[in-house]
Amino acid sequence: AQKITQTQPGMFVQEKEAVTLDCTYDTSDQSYGLFWYKQPSSGEMIFLIYQGSYDEQNATEGRYSLNFQKARKSANLVISASQLGDSAMYFCAIGTPGRRALTFGSGTRLQVQP
């Protein structure tokens, strides 16, 4: 079985500052993928970034980067230069070959303050 833990129910950040959202995972699979999704108040789930377990480089997508520390089983999301539109729920998820669906964490609500 796999598990995702997001220990920060809520976070505040000032506009234009960077913020790190924590995610730790647990799986017995050697091959897996880690995902971050954003869910604004409108409800849709927006894919942000992906990291494969064998990727040596940390993934980056624009202002999003994933700080992948395999030995620690952590996959933290870093958002640089926060914008008001970044205010949303953020979910970390893991996918493995043996289990078809993604397993999600409980989410972190990020609020960007002007």
Add this chain to the structure above:
Amino acid sequence: DSGVTQTPKHLITATGQRVTLRCSPRSGDLSVYWYQQSLDQGLQFLIQYYNGEERAKGNILERFSAQQFPDLHSELNLSSLELGDSALYFCASTPGLAGFDEQFFGPGTRLTVL
């Protein structure tokens, strides 16, 4: 826009009733996943179909069923509805079977059971 469509966007019904939620995957995607997002349970995987066949089951109640049609659209049927079934229901799609492909989510159907 993820390319995944879901109808209806909102649904309000009474306890004991039956509803059908519809999902059309992205063009070319063969896998469809259904997830339920409730306040107390978070995002839970319900069921997956691949090219018309059921391939994985998660925490899906016996009162719930799904199918995928030859044109690859999928329907989730919820019957004998209870207050606790009120939730946001997402459909997601991927090209193949792999459990760690990026999943493209639809906008969701918000079900309210009164």
